[in-house]
Amino acid sequence: MKIRMKHTLIWGLALLLSAFAAIAAEGGIRVESAWARATPPVAPVAAAYLVVINDGDTPDRLLRIDSGIARRIEMHRTANENGVMRMRPIEGGAVIPARGRLEFAPGGNHLMLIGPVRPLVAGETFEATLVFERAGPRKVRFEVRGMDGNAPMHMH
Ligand SMILES: [Cu+2]
Secondary structure (H helix, E strand, C coil), X not given: CHHHHHHXXXXXXXXXXXXXXXXXXXXXXXXXXXXXXXXXXXXXXEEEEEEEEECCCCCEEEEEEECCCEEEEEEEEEEEECCEEEEEECCCCEEECCCCEEXXXXXXXXXXXXXXXXXXXXXXXXXXXXXXXXXXXXXXXXXXXXXXXXXCCCCC
C-alpha cells in the first residue's frame, strides 16, 4: 500500500514536470525591439520593425499582424530588381527558422502600416497582435521613434 502511494506520487510529479516542459517548449517565440517610425501629420503609410526570435526546435510562421493603428498591416521585403529597390509583400507568411530569427529592420524586411488612423508621434506607443502559425497570437507594443532616427526615411 505504501509503495503504491509512493508510485502514484512519483507518476503525478513526472506528469506535472512534463506538462511544465511542454509549456516551456511552447514559449519558443520571442518578440524584441518592436518600433515604428514617426510620421508627418498626414501620411498614407508608415513603417514598423521588430525582431522575432525562435528558441524552439520547430520553425514557425508569422501569418499576419492585426492592429487598430492602421487600415491593415502588410509584411514587405525589399528586393533589388534590375538595380531598382522595390517592395514586395511577403506571401504566405514570414518563416522564423528553428533556433533562428526573423528580422524586420530599416533597409530590409519591414511592416507596412497602410492607412494609419492617426499620425505616429515619437514617444507614443501602440499595440498590435502578431499571429503565428504555431505560437498563436502574441500582443506586442510598438514604440514610436523620431523621423530623424538612425536609418534612412522609408520611401514607397
Ligand atoms: Cu513597404
